[in-house]
Amino acid sequence: MGRKAQPQIKQNLLDRCTEYALAHGLPDRVEPLAKASGTSARMLLYHFGTRDDLLREILRQARQGQLDMFTSLLKPRGGEPYTVTLERAWRQMTSPDGQPYLRMFGQLRESTGQRLWPGFKRIATTDWIPPLEEGLASLGRPELATLTLAVIRGLFMDLDATGDKTRADLAFTDFIGMLTCDGPDRSTPS
Template sequence: MGRRPQPEIARHLLEACTDHALAHGLPDRLETLAAAAGTSSRMLIYHFGSRDTLLRAVLDRARRRQQEFYGELLTARAGEPYPVTLRRAWAEMTGPRGRPYLGMFGQQLRDSTGQRLWPGFPREATTDWLPLLTEGLRTIGRPELATLVLAVIRGLLLDLAATGDTIRTDEAFDHYLVGLTPRRT
């Protein structure tokens, strides 16, 4: 008689593998994740079935973490102008807490392995932030700018990933936000 599934162990392993992948990227070899999780490759296969299934689970878990984190950042706050919220969100997204997500979802899913593991990601990653941005921009009377704001954020994130020039991309985002700030009459 075989062992019964142990979801609590699988959850623990998934969290450890996700932590490692966010810090170091998706590995080429399963042994890397096994070592990070304090287990063997054989046990990872036992709990997840295959390398690709585990990698998809890691990507999914990392994406849920990112959605929680960014969701909190992009949600409008009572009494705070939304451009201020966006500036704080940008600083967090590009800072130490946000960089692991940028690395994983910026580069990892553009390569062939990422496309194979999560083929619909580019579209999903573009559209899933629009409702939050729309609601936030509604607070300043500009909900129609959600696609434009998202495009600017994504473009500057690509620029930052390509150049590493935090100062220039931060300044560009600040200049952009000036145009979103309602003018006083």
């Protein structure tokens, strides 16, 4: 007779493995995760199946943490100009609390990560459009949600590649300034 499933043990292991992966990236082997979670590789495989199954669970949990944090930051706040909300969101997303998510999911966009989470690029490209549309509607510009997301994601990639936070921060501040300018007149063809 096998052991009875103990979901609280599995969740505790997943929490520790996710913390490790956010701090150090996804490892090629199970052993670093086993050490970080205080168990053996055999026990991790017992609870999660395969190494790839464990990595997928880590990615799902980390992604949910990122979605919760970033979506909350991007939601409009009553009485606050949305540009102020965006500036605060940018500071938080690029802070030490947000950077582990940026590193992890930047790695996932690479080809090796695509086998762990097929379709991730598409999901990650569209999941923040609704809160951005809602917030930008307060500026009368909900149609700028895709552009705003593209700028944010592009600056995330720039920051990851160069580490030049000052330059990325200045570029984001410049972009925020452009959001309050009148956009192109879409009523007449160009």
